[in-house]
Amino acid sequence: MAQIQRLEDAATNPLTGSEWPADHSKIVQGRRTLPVHGNLDEILEAYHQNQVLVLSCETGSGKSSQIPQMLFYDEYESGLRVACTQPRRLAATTLAERVSKEMAVVLGEEVGYVIGGEKKMDKKMKKSRLLYMTEDSLVRRLGSDNNFPDFACIIIDEAHERTVEADMLMALLKKTLRHRKDLKLIIMSAPVNISKFQDYFNGCPLVHVAGQNHKVEINYLAPRTACNDLRALAVNVVAMIHQSYGPGNILVFLPGQGEINQVCDLLRKYLKDLDVFALYSKLSSRKQHMALNPEGPNRKCIVSTNIAETSLTIDNIVYVVDSGLSRQLVYNPRLDMDMLRVAPISQASANQRAGRAGLTKNGVCLRLYSKEDFELMDASTEPDIRRRSFQATALRLLSIGYMNIVGFKWMDAPHPDSILRAAQDLQDWGFLKDDGFLTPLGRIAAHFPIDPIWYRAIHIGAGLGCAFDIVDIAVVCHSQKSIFAHAPEHQRVADLFRATAARYPSDHVALANFFHMFMAEREKCQPDEDPRSKLHDWCKYNFLDFDALEGIRNTRKRLHKFLGATAKLKPSMASQRDVTSVPKALAIAFAHHAAIYNGGDDEYRTVPENTSGRLSPTSCLVNGNWEWIVYHRFSATGTKVYFEIATAIDAEWLVDLPNFQENQLALKKDGSLRQPKVKNSLDAAKARIAASTTI
DNA sequence: TTGTGGTGT
Numbered sequence: 224m225a226q227i228q229r230l231e232d233a234a235t236n237p238l239t240g241s242e243w244p245a246d247h248s249k250i251v252q253g254r255r256t257l258p259v260h261g262n263l264d265e266i267l268e269a270y271h272q273n274q275v276l277v278l279s280c281e282t283g284s285g286k287s288s289q290i291p292q293m294l295f296y297d298e299y300e301s302g303l304r305v306a307c308t309q310p311r312r313l314a315a316t317t318l319a320e321r322v323s324k325e326m327a328v329v330l331g332e333e334v335g336y337v338i339g340g341e342k343k344m345d346k347k348m349k350k351s352r353l354l355y356m357t358e359d360s361l362v363r364r365l366g367s368d369n370n371f372p373d374f375a376c377i378i379i380d381e382a383h384e385r386t387v388e389a390d391m392l393m394a395l396l397k398k399t400l401r402h403r404k405d406l407k408l409i410i411m412s413a414p415v416n417i418s419k420f421q422d423y424f425n426g427c428p429l430v431h432v433a434g435q436n437h438k439v440e441i442n443y444l445a446p447r448t449a450c451n452d453l454r455a456l457a458v459n460v461v462a463m464i465h466q467s468y469g470p471g472n473i474l475v476f477l478p479g480q481g482e483i484n485q486v487c488d489l490l491r492k493y494l495k496d497l498d499v500f501a502l503y504s505k506l507s508s509r510k511q512h513m514a515l516n517p518e519g520p521n522r523k524c525i526v527s528t529n530i531a532e533t534s535l536t537i538d539n540i541v542y543v544v545d546s547g548l549s550r551q552l553v554y555n556p557r558l559d560m561d562m563l564r565v566a567p568i569s570q571a572s573a574n575q576r577a578g579r580a581g582l583t584k585n586g587v588c589l590r591l592y593s594k595e596d597f598e599l600m601d602a603s604t605e606p607d608i609r610r611r612s613f614q615a616t617a618l619r620l621l622s623i624g625y626m627n628i629v630g631f632k633w634m635d636a637p638h639p640d641s642i643l644r645a646a647q648d649l650q651d652w653g654f655l656k657d658d659g660f661l662t663p664l665g666r667i668a669a670h671f672p673i674d675p676i677w678y679r680a681i682h683i684g685a686g687l688g689c690a691f692d693i694v695d696i697a698v699v700c701h702s703q704k705s706i707f708a709h710a711p712e713h714q715r716v717a718d719l720f721r722a723t724a725a726r727y728p729s730d731h732v733a734l735a736n737f738f739h740m741f742m743a744e745r746e747k748c749q750p751d752e753d754p755r756s757k758l759h760d761w762c763k764y765n766f767l768d769f770d771a772l773e774g775i776r777n778t779r780k781r782l783h784k785f786l787g788a789t790a791k792l793k794p795s796m797a798s799q800r801d802v803t804s805v806p807k808a809l810a811i812a813f814a815h816h817a818a819i820y821n822g823g824d825d826e827y828r829t830v831p832e833n834t835s836g837r838l839s840p841t842s843c844l845v846n847g848n849w850e851w852i853v854y855h856r857f858s859a860t861g862t863k864v865y866f867e868i869a870t871a872i873d874a875e876w877l878v879d880l881p882n883f884q885e886n887q888l889a890l891k892k893d894g895s896l897r898q899p900k901v902k903n904s905l906d907a908a909k910a911r912i913a914a915s916t917t918i
Numbered sequence: 919t920t921g922t923g924g925t926g927t
Contacts, residue, residue: 310925339927359926386925479922504924529923550923563922607925672927703924714921781927824919840919860922 224264227296236327244327254325257285258433263293266430270294270376274400274407275427279414281434282578286411287314287380288322294376294409295326295333295353303375304351308358310386311534312338319343319355337361340781349373358388365395365623376407382420383412383571384533385606385635387616393423394633395623415571416603423634437581439543439588446593453546454482456591458489461524464542465497468587471541472517473524474531476576478548478565480505483526490524502527502535505704507770511535532575536582543580543588545573547596552610556640558834559612559648559815562859567596571603606635613637613645615675618654618661622669626659651815651882652679667789672781673701680812681786687804692735693812694786696805698778699734700855700868704771706737708762717766718841725843728871729806731855733843740765741772803873810872813853814880818866819900820850827852827866831882831889833897836864844869850904851877874908 230237231251254260259280269276280286291307298305309315319336328334335344335351337360344351361377371377377396379389396408410420414431421427444460457475464473477483483501490499498521500514515537517523525537529549549572553562568576573590580586590597608616616637617628625631629642636642649655654665654675661669664682668675677697684693699706707717725733744761748754755769762769810817818827818836825838825845836857838844844852855868877883883905889897896902 312926357926363927384925388926481921505922532924534924552923565923670927709921718920837919840921845919858922860920863920865920 224267224293227293230296238326238328238333247327250325254285254289257289258435259284259286259289262430262432263289266290266432267293267297269428269430270297270407270409273428274404275410275424276408277410277412277417277420277424277427277429278432279417279429280411280432281414281436282575283435283582284432285435286432287318288325290409290411291353291355291378292322292326294378298375299352301375302349304354304373305376305378306354306356306361306374307378307380308356308361308389308392310358310381310384310389312357313534314381315355315357316343322353322355358386358392362388362391362395362619365392365399370399370403371406372403374406376409378409378411380411381413381533382410383415383603385604385608387607387611390606390608390634391616391620394631397424397632413571413575419634436578437583437585439577439581439586441577442587442589443594443597444589444591447547447591447596453477453548453591454486454489457486457526457544457546458493460544460589460591461490461497462494464544464587464589465494465522465524468542470522471584471586472522472537472539473542473544474537474540474579475524475526475544475546476531476549477526477528477546478550479503479528482546483528486526490526494524496521498523500525502531504528504530505709507768529572531579532572537579539583540579541584541586543577543586545576545588545590547573547590547592547600551604554611554641556612556638556644558829558832558857559644560834560857560859561612567600569601569604570597573597573600608633608637609635613641614648617642617645618649618665618669618675621649621655621661622666648815652676654679670785670789672785673697673778676812677701680808683812684805684808687808688801689804689808690786692805693808694779694782695735695738696731696809698775698782699738700731701778702771702775704768704774706734706741706768706771706775708766708768710766713766720766721841722843722845727802727806728844728847728849729809730842730844730868731809731870732805734868737765737767738772738775741767742776745776806870806872807876809853809870810851810876811880813855814877814882816854816857817872817877818852818854819898819904820848820852821900828898829857830898830901833889834864836866838869839865839867842866842869844871847871850874874904875912878905878908878912 236243291305294305315336315338319334320330323330323334326334331343332345332350334353337354337356339360344354379392382389400406400408412420417429421429461473480503483503487499487501490497498517498519500517502514502525514525515535547567548565549568550563551566553564577588580588620628620631653662654668656662668678671678681690681693684690744758745754748757758769818829821828826835828835849871851872851874852869853872854866857866888902891897
């Protein structure tokens with residue numbers, strides 16, 4: 224450590240040989256006041272004596288910028304790199320920028336970043352010795368080269384978030400560490416469930432790093448009951464803070480968009496001298512920016528989802544109002560269905576929310592629940608791997624040579640049903656052979672930039688001459704943000720517009736057509752024009768969201784590049800000539816997401832599970848009584864179950880598929896058919912085919 | 919006849 228200090232205090236920059244910039248000594252002094260600075264000797268000693276080290280870090284310690292920097296100097300002689308992974312792109316780039324500035328080097332030379340395909344590093348000269356990377360880009364690297372010969376140390380930052388990628392990295396690195404005794408691993412986590420990391424890495428040592436957080440006073444309110452109106456409670460608590468507490472901005476955590484907009488409306492109505500902002504990810508970036516950088520003399524109140532818990536930081540928050548709830552993803556592997564449920568958050572999450580009040584000075588957190596409620600909460604949030612579908616992750620593991628998916632040593636294994644579902648789907652999709660090896664198709668799909676099932680759909684589309692139609696459908700379905708603008712006052716008009724704009728009974732095709740309309744309009748832009756302002760009125764008139772469509776355009780560019788370079792696919796668009804090729808390709812690719820009409824009210828039943836749901840009311844198939852559909856997503860909110868993004872298909876397209884053969888149809892316990900309707904429909908289709916071929 | 923958290927390739 225003393226050696227590093229000497230380097231930093233030297234007359235010139237030892238890395239570049241040039242003079243330090245004017246503010247160098249000020250930067251160094253600032254860094255030495257960070258809480259983590261007091262622990263650096265202890266950390267370095269533990270680092271030298273162990274292969275794996277767990278750091279339990281409180282917020283505001285400066286760990287993410289200082290520890291990688293220290294290890295950079297410590298490992299400099301070795302000529303090897305240090306990597307520090309981040310769950311989010313923004314964190315990776317801003318840390319790399321900050322650290323390169325602190326070390327007075329050019330970003331992309333000694334210090335760089337890798338986020339997805341985007342790299343800012345010196346590759347040829349191997350000059351980049353400290354890399355901030357998104358977790359996924361390191362997983363990708365492991366795939367091609369799983370002993371990391373050019374790395375001395377891997378740091379997994381924010382490990383407590385337990386993303387699938389971080390869990391995968393830890394499992395893969397655990398194995399690598401056995402082969403490369405000189406490779407080191409540091410797990411940096413918030414002080415939550417730390418012993419779990421230590422146990423996983425054979426009881427490795429732990430160093431605690433204090434934070435810079437100011438004190439946050441925690442207040443509990445009445446016990447949570449079913450009849451408590453969360454919105455009214457939140458509004459009253461904000462009003463109380465506003466009227467009787469000292470200055471400082473207020474941050475309110477609610478489960479979602481609906482609750483947030485209602486609370487914002489009420490607050491604006493009753494508290495005239497309070498500036499109210501909504502904050503959630505689907506909000507346009509312009510509105511997000513307004514909420515994050517509020518200006519003006521009034522007190523500000525930001526009403527937010529979980530996005531403000533980790534991803535975004537807002538200045539000058541002194542009061543936090545915590546509903547104790549969030550929307551959480553629950554995956555049902557049997558139905559391959561995602562459910563978004565409002566559920567109590569974990570204690571770790573509650574503490575993280577409270578901590579947001581203490582970033583600038585002492586703060587207050589008001590929890591809209593009782594201490595007893597808090598004690599009943601889970602200690603930490605269930606890791607992502609337990610809450611998501613497993614197909615893409617399984618494909619990823621197989622592609623980097625892990626054939627034993629069931630025996631893979633996760634810190635927390637996926638649910639056995641998820642593993643079975645994934646294995647079955649990968650076989651059905653033609654990605655996985657019976658012997659456990661990937662097919663050539665599966666190998667390519669593993670590297671596909673979006674959900675691998677879309678690679679299969681495009682491949683089938685290629686056979687039917689409509690590959691690029693399917694690409695466009697894939698990108699619109701993949702977009703997290705809806706392409707339709709959110710304007711509550713015009714929602715009914717917008718819905719009507721969507722339903723009537725469709726020419727075929729296909730939501731997939733309708734979505735792609737809106738995208739095509741957008742692209743045609745965008746083509747009209749002159750090179751010197753700003754497409755956003757040029758298309759503003761057009762988007763508004765057509766109820767479309769510019770940002771979402773622009774994002775889809777970028778994804779499409781990436782897919783086209785991949786398809787041209789890796790998959791060597793020739794462009795083909797058949798939808799203009801042959802209207803059946805696209806729904807037929809969708810029927811074959813999404814045969815595992817087929818459903819049969821059950822009766823009035825647009826009710827369909829999945830095949831073979833026989834689970835009932837209804838067409839989403841915005842579907843252009845509503846009231847069409849189509850016999851069969853394939854759907855993109857089957858989702859449940861509360862008690863309602865909807866098929867989202869559906870296309871009507873002909874039974875004739877199903878009869879040749881393996882899962883629709885007579886001996887494959889699902890049976891009840893007594894041996895009779897679970898869905899006799901399915902057999903009747905397939906038999907009728909076979910009869911129609913026979914009739915048309917004999918004529 | 920409705921309305922949904924956050925990441926990443």
